[in-house]
Amino acid sequence: MGSKTEQSQTEQSKPCVCGRHHPLPKSVVWVDESLPQRLVEWALQQGWQRIFLVADIHTYAAAGGWVVQELRSVGLQVETEVFENAKGLLPDEAAVSRVQGRMTQVDPNGLVAVGSGVINDIVRYTSDAAGLPYVSVATAPSMDGYASSVAAMQFSGLKVTTPAQAPLAIFSAPSVLQAAPGELLQAGFGDLAGKAISLMDWKLAHFLYGEYFCPVVYAGVRQSLATVVAKVQKLRVRDSSSVVDLFQGLVNSGMAMAMVGNSRPASGSEHHCSHYWDFIAYEGQRPHTLHGLQVGFATHWMDRFYDFALRLPTWRQPDLPWLGMEWENSVTSEFGPMAPVVLAAQQEKSDFLRAQSLAFHNNPTALKQWLKQDLELLREVVQGLVTMGIQPGLQDNADLNQLHLNAEMLAQTFRQARFLRSRYTVFDFLAGQGMLEQAIGTVLQTAVQP
DSSP, rough: EEEEEEESSBBBBSSOOSSOOOOOOOOOOEOTTTTHHHHHHHHHHOOOOOOEEEHHHHHHIIIIIHHHHHHTTTOOOEEEEEEETTOOOOSSSHHHHHHHHHHHOOOOOOEEEEHHHHHHHHHHHHHHHHHHOOOEEEEESOOOOOTOSEEEEEETTEEEEEEEEOOOEEOEEEEETTOOHHHHHHHHHHHHTTTTHHHHHHHHHHHHHOOOHHHHHHHHHHHHHHHHHHHHHHHHHTOHHHHHHHHHHHHHHHHHHHHHHHGGGGHHHHHHHHHHHHHHHHSSSSOOOOOHHHHHHHHHHHHHHHHHHHHHHOOOOOOOOOOOOHHHHHHHHHHHGGGHHHHHHHHHHHHHHHHHHGGGGOOHHHHHHHHHHHHHHHHHHHHHHHHHTOOSSSSSOOOHHHTTTHHHHHHHHHHHHGSSSSSSHOOOHHHHOOOOHHHHHHHHHHOOOO
């Protein structure tokens, strides 16, 4: 049995309860064992004659060859670009240049991305720059960006989110998703699990400073997460319907980002940690590892930081960010060529906090009540991460070895990650209370205790 979800490409006729008109996601989503036939029907309806398909060696074997054969069987011209270095492939300048060069030669009507995170970001970015449409053939439920209209690129070593385009359609098959490598299922669950923290960070910023918040988008992401967490035991053994639920939950997260126009509903402090780990990997301090595994591991740590923050009995008026010359020099030293991006993000955050400083809502008891249902779900999420093999502690160093991190790297992550984005998170709250260093020490000390 297959399923189809189709969303209008126009804005809602009535404003949401949050007061905004949300642009509804435009992607058509098919999850069906007749994947190649569905894609062929769609391509013919669009009038495509020349198609440029991008994959890596593993995703080509999983679905790419199947798709190419079916497309060519009806007379469509299909050219391919298959990356051989699937393990170390990044959405960076080199990959973009390679696809752009080949795309110029092919002169396609549209592109097909066969893969998951990296392949889709490369194609999303390059197709948008060329003004060409693209569709996605998903090979693993490993990340939340399938339906996203932004591309998570890695330029000069730093993860940057750039405006791009959502795919016109997303195709997959339950058997393809179910056959994905185990670490990709782990990564997908880890990426979705991180929404427990990103939603809390969003609510935190709304509660404290009145940042825009949409309860409808929040509820949709939360429900997707809760549905998958409830089936984690079945997901662990690759139950087909549970794997499809994970995939749909990740797609829904991408649609939520498109609805609000940024990644706020699906990316918070847990993602900022992951971005920092990507940066130090680029610097050669550790190998690159899967984004979702990093996000899942970071979710454990952010759970601890929230525990610390919500135990504070009283708050003071927050310290405002200081962006003096000494700080700018330290950013330049830490982030090198990406320092201007970091400086701009922090200037934006500082401007927001200064403008809203008098509106600071100083009520610890009310915040705990506001986050009550989120904390309850977080408990289930943390247990789900353990079930999926993403462990919480430092006792046996299993996850640190898997992610090539150590305690010193973690401490530096917790100090620096908040600078990578303009988004307010629990890290910024603790820094504003003058408690971040104490929180880092307490969290790390607690984590090494048996």
